[in-house]
Amino acid sequence: MIIDCHGHYTTAPKSLETFRQRQIDGLKDARLAPGKDSLVIGDDEIRDSIEGAQLRIQRERGTDLTIFSPRAGGMGHHIGNAVTSALWSGICNELIHRVCALFPKNFVGVCQLPQSPGVPPANCIAELDRCVNEYGFIGCNLNPVPSGGYWTDPPLTDRYWYPLYEKLVELDVPAMVHVSASCNPAFHFTGAHYINGDTTAFMQFISADLFKDFPTLRFVIPHGGGAVPYHWGRYRGLAQDMGKPPLKDFLLNNVDFDTCVYHQAGIDLLTKVIPADNILFASEIVGAVRGIDPETGHYYDDTKRYIDKVDWLSAADREKIFSGNVRKVYPRFAARAAQ
Amino acid sequence: MIIDCHGHYTTAPKSLETFRQRQIDGLKDARLAPGKDSLVIGDDEIRDSIEGAQLRIQRERGTDLTIFSPRAGGMGHHIGNAVTSALWSGICNELIHRVCALFPKNFVGVCQLPQSPGVPPANCIAELDRCVNEYGFIGCNLNPVPSGGYWTDPPLTDRYWYPLYEKLVELDVPAMVHVSASCNPAFHFTGAHYINGDTTAFMQFISADLFKDFPTLRFVIPHGGGAVPYHWGRYRGLAQDMGKPPLKDFLLNNVDFDTCVYHQAGIDLLTKVIPADNILFASEIVGAVRGIDPETGHYYDDTKRYIDKVDWLSAADREKIFSGNVRKVYPRFAARAAQ
Numbered sequence: 222m223i224i225d226c227h228g229h230y231t232t233a234p235k236s237l238e239t240f241r242q243r244q245i246d247g248l249k250d251a252r253l254a255p256g257k258d259s260l261v262i263g264d265d266e267i268r269d270s271i272e273g274a275q276l277r278i279q280r281e282r283g284t285d286l287t288i289f290s291p292r293a294g295g296m297g298h299h300i301g302n303a304v305t306s307a308l309w310s311g312i313c314n315e316l317i318h319r320v321c322a323l324f325p326k327n328f329v330g331v332c333q334l335p336q337s338p339g340v341p342p343a344n345c346i347a348e349l350d351r352c353v354n355e356y357g358f359i360g361c362n363l364n365p366v367p368s369g370g371y372w373t374d375p376p377l378t379d380r381y382w383y384p385l386y387e388k389l390v391e392l393d394v395p396a397m398v399h400v401s402a403s404c405n406p407a408f409h410f411t412g413a414h415y416i417n418g419d420t421t422a423f424m425q426f427i428s429a430d431l432f433k434d435f436p437t438l439r440f441v442i443p444h445g446g447g448a449v450p451y452h453w454g455r456y457r458g459l460a461q462d463m464g465k466p467p468l469k470d471f472l473l474n475n476v477d478f479d480t481c482v483y484h485q486a487g488i489d490l491l492t493k494v495i496p497a498d499n500i501l502f503a504s505e506i507v508g509a510v511r512g513i514d515p516e517t518g519h520y521y522d523d524t525k526r527y528i529d530k531v532d533w534l535s536a537a538d539r540e541k542i543f544s545g546n547v548r549k550v551y552p553r554f555a556a557r558a559a560q
Numbered sequence: 561m562i563i564d565c566h567g568h569y570t571t572a573p574k575s576l577e578t579f580r581q582r583q584i585d586g587l588k589d590a591r592l593a594p595g596k597d598s599l600v601i602g603d604d605e606i607r608d609s610i611e612g613a614q615l616r617i618q619r620e621r622g623t624d625l626t627i628f629s630p631r632a633g634g635m636g637h638h639i640g641n642a643v644t645s646a647l648w649s650g651i652c653n654e655l656i657h658r659v660c661a662l663f664p665k666n667f668v669g670v671c672q673l674p675q676s677p678g679v680p681p682a683n684c685i686a687e688l689d690r691c692v693n694e695y696g697f698i699g700c701n702l703n704p705v706p707s708g709g710y711w712t713d714p715p716l717t718d719r720y721w722y723p724l725y726e727k728l729v730e731l732d733v734p735a736m737v738h739v740s741a742s743c744n745p746a747f748h749f750t751g752a753h754y755i756n757g758d759t760t761a762f763m764q765f766i767s768a769d770l771f772k773d774f775p776t777l778r779f780v781i782p783h784g785g786g787a788v789p790y791h792w793g794r795y796r797g798l799a800q801d802m803g804k805p806p807l808k809d810f811l812l813n814n815v816d817f818d819t820c821v822y823h824q825a826g827i828d829l830l831t832k833v834i835p836a837d838n839i840l841f842a843s844e845i846v847g848a849v850r851g852i853d854p855e856t857g858h859y860y861d862d863t864k865r866y867i868d869k870v871d872w873l874s875a876a877d878r879e880k881i882f883s884g885n886v887r888k889v890y891p892r893f894a895a896r897a898a899q
Binding site: 365 | 744759764766789801825828848851
C-alpha cells in the first residue's frame with residue numbers, strides 16, 4: 222500500500238473561492254458578509270473536482286491513499302480575525318470530510334486550524350477535537366506563521382503553543398508544520414515562504430527542549446524538511462555546539478520529513494542523510510509545481526519515481542517510507558486501518 | 561591557488577565589541593555614545609587575532625586567500641538608524657582594510673554596507689565607493705533584511721535597490737546576499753535566518769526580471785544557496801510555471817553559489833545540480849559551526865575536504881570552483897592579481 226501523506230484540496234469547486242472572497246469583502250463592509258449556509262456544494266461537484274485530478278493522479282502514479290487537507294495557501298490565517306478563521310476553517314474542514322466520505326478508500330482527512338496572528342493556539346482546540354472525533358481526521362496542519370510572512374508569533378517551542386500540544390497528545394494526532402500564503406512581498410509563497418517555514422521550525426526544535434515536555438508529540442516537516450537535509454551537517458554541528466544530543470536521538474523520535482522534493486538528486490540526498498524511519502512518502506498533489514520536467518519527461522511532483530530509483534533503499538525501508546511510517550506517525554490511521 | 565570567497569572577521573579584538581555596546585547604549589543615552597576615536601586597536605592586536613585563527617586555518621587546510629568581510633552577524637542593521645550604521649560600517653570596514661594591508665597575500669576585502677530598515681539603499685553608495693576605491697575592496701555584502709528578521713524592506717528585485725545596483729555595475733563589483741543577526745525570536749540566526757535569506761533572495765530573482773535591467777550585475781548566494789540546490793527541481797518547475805526561461809539561462813549568468821555546506825552529501829548534491837561555472841569555494845571561517853564532526857573526525861566547516869572527495873569533478877571544474885570563478889565574479893580581484 223502506498224500512502225501519500227501530503228495532499229491538499231487545491232481543486233475545490235469555484236464556489237468555495239467565491240465564498241471566501243465574499244467573506245473577505247465582508248471584513249470591510251459587514252453587509253457583504255455571506256452566511257455559512259449561502260455556500261452550497263453538491264456531492265457531484267465534489268466528485269468531479271476529485272475524479273479528474275487527485276484520484277486520476279493516484280491511479281496514474283500507482284498510489285493508493287492520500288492524507289488530505291484543505292489548500293494550504295488558502296488557509297490565510299492573516300486575513301480577518303479569529304471569527305473569520307473559525308468560519309473559514311469549519312467550511313474547509315467539512316469539505317475535506319465530504320471528500321473522505323465520498324472516497325473512503327482514497328482519502329483520509331487532516332484539518333486546517335482556525336489560527337489568527339496573536340490569538341492563543343488554545344483557540345484551535347475545539348475545531349481540532351471536532352475534526353478528529355466527529356470527522357475521523359488523523360492529524361492537523363499547524364501554521365507557525367499566522368501573520369502570513371511577518372513571523373510575529375512566538376516560536377513553536379514557546380509555551381504559547383502548549384495547550385494545543387496537550388490536545389494533540391491527548392488525541393494522539395501529529396501536526397504537519399505548514400505555513401499558508403505569504404502576504405509579505407519578500408516571500409514567494411511556495412518558493413520561499415513554504416521552505417523557510419520548514420527550515421525555521423526545525424531550527425526552533427533544535428534550539429529548545431520541547432520534546433522533554435511532550436515526549437509523544439509528533440511533527441511532520443513537509444517539502445523534504447525545507448533546507449534541513451541539504452544542510453544536515455550544519456544542523457548536526459549547531460546542535461553539537463549548543464551541547465544538545467545527536468539530532469537522531471534529540472529530535473528524530475518526534476520529527477519526520479516528507480518527500481516533496483522534485484528532482485532525483487534531492488530525493489537521493491534525503492534518503493542518504495535522513496533515516497528511512499523518518500521519511501514519509503508525499504507528493505503535495507495537486508500542488509506547488511504543475512509542469513513536466515523536460516529533463517525527465519515526467520511531472521516534477523511525481524516523487525514516487527525518484528524514490529523507486531534510489532537503489533540503496535531496502536525493501537523494508539521502502540515499506541516504511543511508503544506506508545509503515547504513516548501508521549507510526551498517525552496512530553489513528555493505523556487504528557482505522559485495523560478496523 | 562585556492563581562494564575562499566566567504567570569510568568573516570569573527571575574531572576581531574574584544575574592544576570592537578565593547579565599542580559597539582557603547583554605541584548601542586548611546587542610542588538610549590547620548591551621553592554614553594563613544595567618539596570614533598575612542599576605539600584604538602593596535603596592529604599587533606590585529607595580527608594576533610588573525611594569526612591564531614583564520615591564518616592558521618588557511619595553512620592547516622591548504623587554502624591560500626580569503627575574501628574577507630566584517631562579521632555578518634555583527635552588522636546589525638536593525639540597530640539604531642542610518643547614522644548608527646554609517647559609523648559602525650566605517651569602523652568595521654576600516655578594520656578589514658587593516659587586516660588586508662597586514663596580510664596582503666592572504667586576505668582581500670569585501671565591505672559591509674551602512675544599511676538601515678526603510679532607508680533607501682542609495683544611502684550606501686558613498687561607503688561602497690570609498691571601500692572599493694580607497695581600500696581596494698572587491699565586493700560587498702548586501703543584506704536583504706535590514707530589519708533583522710521582520711522582512712519589512714522591499715524584495716531585492718524592487719527599484720528601491722536600483723541606485724545601489726547602478727553603483728555595483730559601475731564599480732564592477734558583486735554583492736554577496738548576506739543577512740545579519742536576527743532580532744526575531746522565530747529565527748535562529750545561523751540556522752534559520754541565514755538559510756532563509758539565501759532561499760528567499762533566489763526566489764525573488766526567479767519572480768522578476770532584474771537581470772534584464774542589469775545584465776552585468778552579479779550576486780553570490782552563500783551557504784550553498786540556502787535550500788535552492790536541494791529543491792532545484794522545485795525552482796526549475798516554478799520558473800517554468802511562470803513562463804520564465806530555464807534557470808541556467810535565466811539566472812546563472814548573474815547568480816552563483818558558495819560551498820558553505822557542512823557535510824559530504826550536501827556538497828555532492830551541490831556539485832551534481834549546479835554547474836561548476838556557478839560554484840565558488842568557501843568555508844565561512846571562523847564561522848557558524850565550530851565543532852568537529854564525530855562522523856568524520858574533521859571540522860564540519862572544512863569544506864575543501866568534501867570537494868576533494870567529489871570524484872566526478874574534472875580538473876578544470878575544480879580549478880573553476882577553487883579560483884577561476886572568483887576571477888570571473890570579482891573582476892577587481894583578477895585585475896589586482898594581474899598586477
